[in-house]
Amino acid sequence: MTALAESPLSSWLCFTVRETSDGRIYAIAPGDAHVGNPLIKALHGGIVSTFLEIAAHHELHGALPPDGDSEAININVDYLKSAKLAPLFARARIAKIGRRLAFVDCIAWQESEDNPVAKAACSFCLVKSAATSLAGVPPAPRENPGGAFFHSTDGDS
């Protein structure tokens, strides 16, 4: 998933992955642009959520076959404490990879892994490759832009 690591979003977040003997550790180095509450210099909840989702996605792709891809269904984030303007780390754990679905849990921390700041549960739909994934296709046009009564009848004659 080097493409993910090189995307504009990843570089905006300064997203990095470190392989350790005890699994991957994900990190971001946030700056002023990622602050949600300027009064206490707390990171924006959406930034924490986005980071956890990227980490979950990355972990999942490490476990999928090369032509495997995934599409996020939903994400549920719990904010355990306020995240400060400081490096944020995360570890992801794959709860289950099925034939069509996958579930990944993530935990984020700052000073110490024993003192987590957020946790997330992400669900993914598995697809064959980026070409067939919804992510590779622009939003579909409206089915009947002129309403149902103006639907083409070309096939009838």
Added chain:
Amino acid sequence: MIGTVPKPISTPPVSSNWTGVMETFFSGSHHLFAALRMKPTKVDADGVSVIATIPEVFSQAATGNLAHRGAYTIILDTFFGFAVFARLQTPKAIATINLRTEYLRPVEIGERIICTAECHALDEPVARVRGEIVDYDGRPLASATGAFMIGSSGPDFPAFDREAFAR
């Protein structure tokens, strides 16, 4: 708190310029909110509505012009907070407890989206918010529910001082 009678929620007079307050907050020196170019169209106790733009920073090399769906969570977390302020009619310090986001449809960078939210349950210190993001054709892009802690440890927002904004 068990056994105590809940205190009645005081309702201060409704500010005549809440939309202006929200607009100033979104477009001010705040990097993230400025990038989202949020424009409130409704700020009431029964709900808020905001027009936002998906910022460039959410682009991903692998998916062409489509934004990472994390953009939805940033926008949702932001305007859900405003739905709480609008319900309380005062900008107290709040913190997100949790946020569940359903990703319904991808969105392109630069696309304008319409976000609506209501704080449908207020039981201090917890406020619940639900809302959705749709595109300009009315197609749902994301829906979400969130819980917020009112009176979190941080200071209240002085930027929301009504008297300052009345000038």
